[in-house]
Amino acid sequence: MSFRVRPARVDDLDALYDLATLTGGGFTNLPADRSTLGAKLEKSRAAFARGETPPAGDLFVFVLEDAKTGAILGTCQVFSRIGVEQPFYSYRISKLTQVSPELGKTFNTEMLTLCTDFNECSEVGGLFLHPEARSGGLGVLLARSRYLFIRRNRPRFADKVVAELRGVIDEAGGSPFWDAIAGKFFGMDFKEADAFNGAHGTQFIADLMPKTPIYTAMLPPEAVAVMRQPHPTGRAAMRMLEQEGFSGEGYIDIFDGGPTMSVATDSIRTLRHAKELTVAGIVDSHGAPVMLAAAGGLDDFASGWAHVAIDGDTATIDADSAAALGVAVGDRLLAAER
Structure with a gap:
């Protein structure tokens, strides 16, 4: 065995920060900020040290380690329950059809509604692999190890697991979806908002995000085009989620429009078999x-x-x-x- 996945330690901070600087932004769970990462590692240490408990707001951070050299080449995270300290926001996509007999016209569109439907679910996320280590099944190892951890500690997790995939980000680090909606309400660009969310949580979303449904027909084409689409580097991760039984249920991330997928915990393929x-x-x-x-x-x-x-x-x-x-x-x- 050349590589293993193990719980992250507080002294893994430098290695985790180095990985965070390579993400290119948009990784809310892996911000390139030492203070935030240090707080995550401390929270994870406390979660690993705690005895068996019902689902709570625990965070478990893992690293992919070269078993021979000790080098850290990847990381991933598992949240026992989300929406405990702050709400977990998503956009729910619904369809709307309107008909005018007088005009003989039918209008079909989609609507985005801010929701917290995934509150109290578990979440897998924060998966990132060093660019030089993206071969040999290491990404699959990182991803599937989380499900064995859930299996080993099943009482600590909810009956549904959620996964958010990073959405499409342009070469400048901006998000067409953010610019079309939230950017108009927050007075900051995508990178600033993403960094703020990673460091401070989601309360600012509740404070300023528009609460009324949004008609996608009113959005620019470039924003609609990236809805439900994963970042190009996340397509393999999306396929792995699908192989485990995850599916999209019409939910997207409120920041970049990336897909939000979910599955019944006990239906996850690796966990079940x-x-x-x-x-x-x-x-x-x-x-x-x-x-x-x-x-x-x-x-x-x-x-x-x-x-x-x-x-x-x-x-x-x-x-x-x-x-x-x-x-x-x-x-x-x-x-x-x-």
Whole structure:
């Protein structure tokens, strides 16, 4: 096992900041601000240290680590419940048809309504991989490890999981969708608003965002064109979400118009098909298939690709992976097909 996903530590701040500077903006959950990232890591540390609790406003931050060198090449996050401290806002898209018999005309449009329909759901987000590490299944490892973590700690999470995908941003770091709607009410450009949201939360949205439905027919074409569209670098992430069972339900992000997807927690493919196993043996190497494996519960959680041979409810695992995951004979292992 060359790479593993583990809980982020407070001393990962420098590595996390370096990753944040590479995102190009629009990553609300990964702002390039040391103070904000430091607060996130401290909140995550407290969440990992807390015993089993019902769904609350916990944040769990993970990093992708080279098990041999200790280099940090990616990160992701899981929120046990959103909308606890501040509302979780989205735009809900609905269709409107109006008919005039006198004119013999039918008018079809869509409407955007500000809502908090996903309050009290869980959320997966903040996934970012270093540009030089976007191969070898590392993005899939990061993404799917979150679902094994939820499986291992199921009582701490809600019955629905949400994922917001970054929307289309232009080369200057601006958002056509933001400029068409919210930018007119906040007096700041997209980058400023995105940074403010990452540091201070969503209360300013409640304070100034228009509350009345917005007709998309009144928006400029460039804003309508990017609605529901992920950032080009997020298309692979969208496909991975779809493979896990996530789907769009007519919701988009209020900042950049990117798609908001959701799924019933227990319907997530990786979570549903993962097998609870007992480690019966550790071998130097064998021809067993590569599987996604995870061990530990909270602060000792670790996951990665491993050679796992399953026999009933027991398994053998290769020695390198066992060391990286911190498992010994008799320990519990969670494994899912690649």
